[in-house]
Amino acid sequence: xxxxxxxxxxxxxVKGVTLQYKTQxxxxxxxxxxxxxxxxxxxxxxxxxxxxxxxxxLKAVGGYMAPTExxxxxxxxxxxxxxxxxxxxxxxFDQLLxxxxxxxxxxxxxxxxxxxxxxxxxxxxxxxxxxxNLAKFANSYPHTLSGGMKQRVAIARALAMExxxxxxxxxxxxxxxxxxxxMQDELLQLWEDTRFTMLxxxxxIPEAVRVGNRILLLSPxxxxxxxxxxxxxxxxxxxxxxxxxxxxIHDTLFADRIEEHEAAHHG
Amino acid sequence: xxxxxxxxxxxxxxxxxxxxxxxxxxxxxxxxxxxEKPLTVWQRLANQGWLRKAIILTVIASAWELYARHxxxxxxxxxxxxxxEAFQAAIASxxxxxxxxxxxxxxxxxxxxxxxxxxxxxxxxIMSQFGSDLLETLTSAxxxxxxxxxxPLALIWFGLGDISIMFVLxxxxxxxxxxxxxxxxxxxxxxxxxxxxxYGLKGPRFVAMILIPAAFPSILTGLKIGWAFxxxxxxxxxxxxxxxSGKGGLGWYIYExxxxxxxxxxxxxxxxxxxxxxxxxxxFFRNIEIATVRRWGMQS
Numbered sequence: 001x002x003x004x005x006x007x008x009x010x011x012x013x014v015k016g017v018t019l020q021y022k023t024q025x026x027x028x029x030x031x032x033x034x035x036x037x038x039x040x041x042x043x044x045x046x047x048x049x050x051x052x053x054x055x056x057x058l059k060a061v062g063g064y065m066a067p068t069e070x071x072x073x074x075x076x077x078x079x080x081x082x083x084x085x086x087x088x089x090x091x092x093f094d095q096l097l098x099x100x101x102x103x104x105x106x107x108x109x110x111x112x113x114x115x116x117x118x119x120x121x122x123x124x125x126x127x128x129x130x131x132x133n134l135a136k137f138a139n140s141y142p143h144t145l146s147g148g149m150k151q152r153v154a155i156a157r158a159l160a161m162e163x164x165x166x167x168x169x170x171x172x173x174x175x176x177x178x179x180x181x182x183m184q185d186e187l188l189q190l191w192e193d194t195r196f197t198m199l200x201x202x203x204x205i206p207e208a209v210r211v212g213n214r215i216l217l218l219s220p221x222x223x224x225x226x227x228x229x230x231x232x233x234x235x236x237x238x239x240x241x242x243x244x245x246x247x248x249i250h251d252t253l254f255a256d257r258i259e260e261h262e263a264a265h266h267g
Numbered sequence: 268x269x270x271x272x273x274x275x276x277x278x279x280x281x282x283x284x285x286x287x288x289x290x291x292x293x294x295x296x297x298x299x300x301x302x303e304k305p306l307t308v309w310q311r312l313a314n315q316g317w318l319r320k321a322i323i324l325t326v327i328a329s330a331w332e333l334y335a336r337h338x339x340x341x342x343x344x345x346x347x348x349x350x351x352e353a354f355q356a357a358i359a360s361x362x363x364x365x366x367x368x369x370x371x372x373x374x375x376x377x378x379x380x381x382x383x384x385x386x387x388x389x390x391x392x393i394m395s396q397f398g399s400d401l402l403e404t405l406t407s408a409x410x411x412x413x414x415x416x417x418x419p420l421a422l423i424w425f426g427l428g429d430i431s432i433m434f435v436l437x438x439x440x441x442x443x444x445x446x447x448x449x450x451x452x453x454x455x456x457x458x459x460x461x462x463x464x465x466y467g468l469k470g471p472r473f474v475a476m477i478l479i480p481a482a483f484p485s486i487l488t489g490l491k492i493g494w495a496f497x498x499x500x501x502x503x504x505x506x507x508x509x510x511x512s513g514k515g516g517l518g519w520y521i522y523e524x525x526x527x528x529x530x531x532x533x534x535x536x537x538x539x540x541x542x543x544x545x546x547x548x549x550x551f552f553r554n555i556e557i558a559t560v561r562r563w564g565m566q567s
Contacts, residue, residue, distance in 0.1 A: 064461060082464040092458045098563040099480045112466040112476065143564025161466075 010037035016070035048218030084113035370516035377436025451485025
């Protein structure tokens with residue numbers, strides 16, 4: 001990977017990160033020496049098949065686990081623990097606190113992190129709830145909302161924090177295809193609006209192509225960087241190879257799988 | 268269509284028939300005749316839980332009355348009406364209210380002390396592995412031990428009096444509440460914990476703002492079980508101890524009247540025990556449940 005970043009300083013720098021975690025019986029290496037840089041206002045997608053350690057990378061950037069090797073820096077500061085400068089959006093619906101209404105869930109984030117208090121927190125919460133078109137449901141409890149609405153609340157809560165970077169862990173994976181499509185459009189619209197920086201993890205190639213402007217490809221078991229591609233969101237044909245972006249990604253990731261299968265059969 | 272692939276016929280792949288396409292406009296919902304229709308009076312009455320239960324209670328009371336009249340032996344089974352009369356008389360004379368007050372004050376003291384200790388133990392348990400091991404070991408050792416079995420020991424240690432009863436009450440409350448709270452904390456989802464830590468919650472703030480509300484269904488169950496255990500233990504302890512420090516409770520009232528062969532009063536005493544149990548369960552805990560876990564959709 002080319003380390004010279006001409007003309008821009010990375011907001012998030014992941015340098016040679018190896019991540020390992022323990023299960024009951026094994027020490028599992030999730031990623032091996034993964035490096036990448038995320039620039040300000042990037043929609044940086046980490047894409048790979050299941051088991052490539054992409055969610056583990058996100059956890060490490062979130063500060064929930066320490067790398068065995070390498071370092072992760074946000075604005076030049078080492079990441080050591082979870083903090084409100086990096087806000088996570090999870091796939092699971094129970095990321096919303098069921099005992100708080102939509103508005104209180106967003107306010108909870110602002111108040112717990114001591115970012116805003118009282119009226120200011122309420123105003124900020126409502127501003128972002130309106131951005132995701134849920135003003136009518138501000139006083140509803142999460143269990144009365146649909147899956148898509150819950151994820152919109154989680155995104156509003158994350159955006160309201162106005163954090164340095166948004167960490168999204170397959171936020172739309174549990175939604176039906178139609179809702180997922182609409183949520184992707186809304187997310188892009190929100191980005192046009194506020195130009196946040198996000199690190200977005202997914203295993204879906206169409207989602208990566210649509211949502212990202214830069215796509216990091218990871219190989220499975222353990223995750224290693226295969227490459228980084230640019231996307232303009234429209235799955236355009238690459239003049240060099242004459243192939244669509246999604247096909248290029250598919251071939252890259254799929255080729256790995258065939259090799260792995262063969263290795264498994266021969267081994 | 269019968270027997271498409273009958274044996275003997277040459278196999279041809281099934282082809283779905285070609286049908287014309289069509290598009291239609293849907294009818295606007297206001298043009299429907301009836302979209303919503305109010306339920307009939309009977310249907311609405313049948314939806315009331317209290318009414319269904321009241322009917323069951325009435326049936327039981329009538330059966331009791333009929334059987335007691337048929338038996339005609341007030342020393343064994345007084346009639347429902349005689350019990351009610353004894354109950355009314357005891358309330359009018361201030362006898363039962365006084366005994367209930369004595370019992371409930373003692374009960375609340377023991378309950379509160381048991382809850383405080385349970386809080387202490389669970390706090391230890393979530394802070395350290397040692398605390399967790401300690402709580403699990405103590406709970407598995409003491410939870411199966413009936414509180415009443417500790418009475419003789421309590422008598423020797425603390426003598427006749429409130430302290431002995433408090434001791435057994437604490438024992439009956441502590442383990443049930445601590446066990447439920449602890450297992451509730453442990454079943455809080457990882458996502459929720461990560462959310463709390465993401466927004467900078469740590470230590471006591473994390474426990475108060477994430478763990479306790481997230482584990483509230485289990486905590487509430489613990490509180491209910493603890494209350495029921497405490498209430499039973501108290502009545503049993505009073506029956507065995509009899510009077511303590513000059514003023515008896517409800518258990519003592521039952522015991523005393525049995526000795527005087529005033530059986531309707533014994534029934535009235537039991538009746539009071541049941542009423543208080545129903546009151547606490549159906550009004551107190553039920554309303555907490557409606558205002559919290561049901562409102563939050565954490566329990567249906």
